[in-house]
Amino acid sequence: MNQGFTIPKFQLPGFIARIGEKLPQWPHAVALTTALNAAAKLGVLPADSLAALDGKTFVVQVYDTGGQAAFTYRGGLFRPLFSPAGAPDLAFRANLSAFLQVAARQEDPDTLFFNRELSIEGDTELGLIVKNMLDAVDLSQFRLSLPRLPLNLPFSQR
Amino acid sequence: MDRSALPDLVCPAGSLPALKAAVDNGADAVYLGYKNDTNARNFAGLNFDAKTMAEGVRYAHGKGCEVLMAINTFPQPGRVADWRAAVDGAVDLGVDAIILADVGLLDYARNRHPQQRLHLSVQGSATSYEAINFAHREFGVLRAVLPRVLTLAQVEHVIKNTPVEIEVFGFGSLCVMNEGRCWLSSYATGESPNTVGACSPAKYVKWDKKPGQMDTRLNGILIDRFADDEPAGYPTLCKGRFEVQGETYYALEEPTSLNVLEILPEIIKIGVKAIKVEGRQRSPAYVTQVTRTLRAALDAFANESERYHVKPTWQAELAKVSEGNQATLGAYNRPWR
Numbered sequence: 001m002n003q004g005f006t007i008p009k010f011q012l013p014g015f016i017a018r019i020g021e022k023l024p025q026w027p028h029a030v031a032l033t034t035a036l037n038a039a040a041k042l043g044v045l046p047a048d049s050l051a052a053l054d055g056k057t058f059v060v061q062v063y064d065t066g067g068q069a070a071f072t073y074r075g076g077l078f079r080p081l082f083s084p085a086g087a088p089d090l091a092f093r094a095n096l097s098a099f100l101q102v103a104a105r106q107e108d109p110d111t112l113f114f115n116r117e118l119s120i121e122g123d124t125e126l127g128l129i130v131k132n133m134l135d136a137v138d139l140s141q142f143r144l145s146l147p148r149l150p151l152n153l154p155f156s157q158r
Numbered sequence: 159m160d161r162s163a164l165p166d167l168v169c170p171a172g173s174l175p176a177l178k179a180a181v182d183n184g185a186d187a188v189y190l191g192y193k194n195d196t197n198a199r200n201f202a203g204l205n206f207d208a209k210t211m212a213e214g215v216r217y218a219h220g221k222g223c224e225v226l227m228a229i230n231t232f233p234q235p236g237r238v239a240d241w242r243a244a245v246d247g248a249v250d251l252g253v254d255a256i257i258l259a260d261v262g263l264l265d266y267a268r269n270r271h272p273q274q275r276l277h278l279s280v281q282g283s284a285t286s287y288e289a290i291n292f293a294h295r296e297f298g299v300l301r302a303v304l305p306r307v308l309t310l311a312q313v314e315h316v317i318k319n320t321p322v323e324i325e326v327f328g329f330g331s332l333c334v335m336n337e338g339r340c341w342l343s344s345y346a347t348g349e350s351p352n353t354v355g356a357c358s359p360a361k362y363v364k365w366d367k368k369p370g371q372m373d374t375r376l377n378g379i380l381i382d383r384f385a386d387d388e389p390a391g392y393p394t395l396c397k398g399r400f401e402v403q404g405e406t407y408y409a410l411e412e413p414t415s416l417n418v419l420e421i422l423p424e425i426i427k428i429g430v431k432a433i434k435v436e437g438r439q440r441s442p443a444y445v446t447q448v449t450r451t452l453r454a455a456l457d458a459f460a461n462e463s464e465r466y467h468v469k470p471t472w473q474a475e476l477a478k479v480s481e482g483n484q485a486t487l488g489a490y491n492r493p494w495r
Contacts, residue, residue: 046207048193048207049203052202052203102441105446106443107443108441108443108444108447108479109441110439110440110444110479111443111444111478111479113390114389114391114413114480115389116384116387116390119365119367120365121365124363124364124365125359127360128201128202128203128360129202129203130203131203132172132173132201133203135172135173135175135176135442136173136174136175136203136210137175138174138175138178139175140175
């Protein structure tokens with residue numbers, strides 16, 4: 001897990017989001033779906049949970065980078081959505097630090113939700129399935145070493 | 159104090175990684191359930207299938223940690239076989255105890271598997287020593303989990319009058335705590351922990367975000383509205399804010415967490431056998447944080463006894479993961495009964 005270092009709560013300076021919002025968003029979706037498909041291929045995502053995602057649309061938005069990824073799960077594959085139509089079935093929105101803390105299993109999504117640092121909109125049951133599916137991935141079987149993150153960030157922590 | 163005289167630390171496991179987190183951070187026992195409505199945390203995607211259950215039991219036992227299986231909902235009409243199958247499966251897995259609430263199921267487990275250790279679930283709603291002794295006499299129950307409604311003096315009174323081990327809650331989200339008898343969720347949705355294994359099932363919950371506010375709706379009923387900087391809670395009726403005679407406030411209960419670190423010495427002194435952490439629905443990160451903090455506190459008491467004091471770092475760690483703005487001692491320190 002997150003032994004050895006701690007991801008602090010931080011917020012990137014506003015100009016990053018202002019630039020990020022103007023950049024194409026599809027690379028985020030491609031990167032995220034590639035990672036999710038790799039995880040699915042490894043068999044670490046429970047089949048019953050994956051089945052519940054079929055045909056659903058998702059948005060993951062990182063407020064302070066101005067980036068967002070829209071994607072769907074269909075026919076056994078996560079696929080980027082290049083021109084998403086209408087509201088997604090499920091949206092997770094947060095600052096980068098919150099997503100990193102969840103990814104590193106340093107913070108519980110419920111904690112971040114209570115503190116209003118993570119927003120979940122749309123189909124609540126779908127959100128729960130996704131959250132619990134990611135929680136159930138047993139990282140210890142991969143001997144994962146987390147990447148060193150540039151934690152001495154040149155801006156103030158909140 | 160001899161460490162073996164400490165109460166067991168019983169921690170929640172909603173997934174295999176959460177189970178490993180509990181075991182690795184000092185739990186004496188983990189409690190878990192199947193991926194179905196035979197347990198009271200039947201949330202989408204949570205809990206164990208046959209494969210992860212077997213692996214979890216193997217992992218815990220390999221590290222000397224007990225496994226307690228919660229089968230603590232009430233068998234529904236026409237489906238008693240499902241609950242009996244869950245009991246049989248738990249016995250086959252070699253769990254250390256099965257946590258049951260329904261008397262019919264207790265009777266089945268007692269007769270079918272007389273060697274299996276049985277615990278009375280908090281959902282069994284036994285708050286008096288008479289009720290607990292009844293479960294002991296009729297079904298051989300060896301431990302009872304007390305609902306969070308008793309004062310510490312009342313807990314002590316129960317312990318003095320029963321041969322059954324007593325388990326109490328030590329940390330986690332509080333609700334109205336009418337455990338096993340609460341129908342608020344059914345009032346709004348037609349489904350409750352007793353019947354489907356979930357309070358306020360997610361399919362009825364809608365978080366409605368608008369500029370400057372977020373509405374929480376349960377089956378269409380507005381139960382709370384948060385400003386952007388206000389902490390949120392679980393979407394249950396008991397934690398909603400309602401308009402009562404022109405005033406809008408937490409008419410039943412404010413979202414709050416129980417935290418017994420301050421009264422840990424008293425809990426140990428009166429002879430509590432096990433301290434339970436709420437939160438099978440929470441992530442491995444929560445289980446890690448809470449287990450290691452309570453382990454540190456229990457070990458500190460074993461080492462320092464009279465000099466035990468609550469460390470600010472423990473409280474900070476627990477405050478962070480708490481639901482609501484405040485942690486309380488719940489009913490334990492109520493001046494009234």
